[in-house]
Amino acid sequence: MAQLGTAPDTLRPAPILRFPGCGAARLHLSPPELAGTELEKLRAALDSGWLAPAGPTPAAFEAAIAATTGHAAVLATTSGTAALHLGYRVLGVAPGDEVWAPSMTFIATIAPAVQMGAVPRFLDVGPSWTLDPALLADELSRAARRGRLPRVVVPVDLYGQCCDIEAIAAVCDSWGVPVLCDSAAALGALGRGGLHAGRGARLAVFSFNGNKIITTGGGGALASDDPALIARARLLAGQAREPAAHYQHETTGYAYGMSSVLAAVGLAQLPTLARRVTRRREVFATYLAGLGDLPGLSFIPEPNWGRANRWLSVMMLEPTLFGTDREAVRRALEAAGMESRPAWKPLHLQPAFRDASFAGGRMAAQLFEQGLCLPSGGAMTPAEQARVIEVVRSCARR
Numbered sequence: 001m002a003q004l005g006t007a008p009d010t011l012r013p014a015p016i017l018r019f020p021g022c023g024a025a026r027l028h029l030s031p032p033e034l035a036g037t038e039l040e041k042l043r044a045a046l047d048s049g050w051l052a053p054a055g056p057t058p059a060a061f062e063a064a065i066a067a068t069t070g071h072a073a074v075l076a077t078t079s080g081t082a083a084l085h086l087g088y089r090v091l092g093v094a095p096g097d098e099v100w101a102p103s104m105t106f107i108a109t110i111a112p113a114v115q116m117g118a119v120p121r122f123l124d125v126g127p128s129w130t131l132d133p134a135l136l137a138d139e140l141s142r143a144a145r146r147g148r149l150p151r152v153v154v155p156v157d158l159y160g161q162c163c164d165i166e167a168i169a170a171v172c173d174s175w176g177v178p179v180l181c182d183s184a185a186a187l188g189a190l191g192r193g194g195l196h197a198g199r200g201a202r203l204a205v206f207s208f209n210g211n212k213i214i215t216t217g218g219g220g221a222l223a224s225d226d227p228a229l230i231a232r233a234r235l236l237a238g239q240a241r242e243p244a245a246h247y248q249h250e251t252t253g254y255a256y257g258m259s260s261v262l263a264a265v266g267l268a269q270l271p272t273l274a275r276r277v278t279r280r281r282e283v284f285a286t287y288l289a290g291l292g293d294l295p296g297l298s299f300i301p302e303p304n305w306g307r308a309n310r311w312l313s314v315m316m317l318e319p320t321l322f323g324t325d326r327e328a329v330r331r332a333l334e335a336a337g338m339e340s341r342p343a344w345k346p347l348h349l350q351p352a353f354r355d356a357s358f359a360g361g362r363m364a365a366q367l368f369e370q371g372l373c374l375p376s377g378g379a380m381t382p383a384e385q386a387r388v389i390e391v392v393r394s395c396a397r398r
């Protein structure tokens, strides 16, 4: 039983994940972490009499997210994917419209648009591992000449690292194309001028999935500086029910509002965000110090325009210099009871999108071939991380 009313100063691993069954501990990639005040917030939510995706608890969570990111308006949703879907809907995506996204991302970035009948086009990433604004500018002018601009451009804050939203928004603005930023993994990350991830886009999406830096078990948020867009998304998230005594609908919507129970968990976790970012950055710095000298091994860069939340620590292994490839290292870690995972397989290489068009070179493909995400949880102990480093070092050419 978690203590009620105490503000803990360390993050607690969710016990079940750390000790699956009663067997040996397995070190996970990014396990959920508890703030310790979840039960207190849950009790308050239950005492309020509201369980539905309405009432004081989701409203308080939305206000807390807005205070964190600086957005004017926020809608809490059942998932980040649901928030993306609502974003596409309020931006008017229709069958046949093109939607452009970086290829180096999770499928959820684009899946709702494809399900709405949009045509995806994937762009390569630049040296920052995020959408390359120069490539985007070229492609947009080409598309304008063809008379077929995308309906939406969806950059991604990869692994909690802000894309160059200022440059991306500037080029999109010049063509009148709205930007929906997939900041699902970037809560607590900062971009240029200290602005929070997702600011500068028309709409931004966050996720509170079980493996993200803040979790409600499952959940997401759609945020904007335009309250009218969020009001429209809120209507659609509640089955497009118009304000009337009877059930009145001018269109169809979704059941996408976050329940009060989950919002309570988020309310408990959000005040610990700064500490979580600090911890994940320490984890990254420890990997850099422990592995950075190995030939052929490099880490996800932190571009000069931002401060990543280091949701995941990702390294690249160049096999001829390192001595073996990322798959051999992944297997060695697995054998030692440690979970690691290849970087995203680019969407233009996914069988689901075999007909989609792609612009760019081999950056995304190379990140997949050589990229490995290491255990990155903030509750990982120094001894556990030392073991990860030891196993990776043991794979290197000697």
Ligand SMILES: *Cc1c(COP(=O)(O)O)cnc(C)c1O
Pocket: 079, 080, 081, 082, 105, 106, 108, 109, 156, 182, 184, 185, 206, 207, 208, 209, 218, 219, 220
């Ligand atoms: C986690 C994630 C999502 C999806 O969020 P859910 O809450 O799991 O639906 C979308 N995009 C990226 C980049 C993510 O990391």
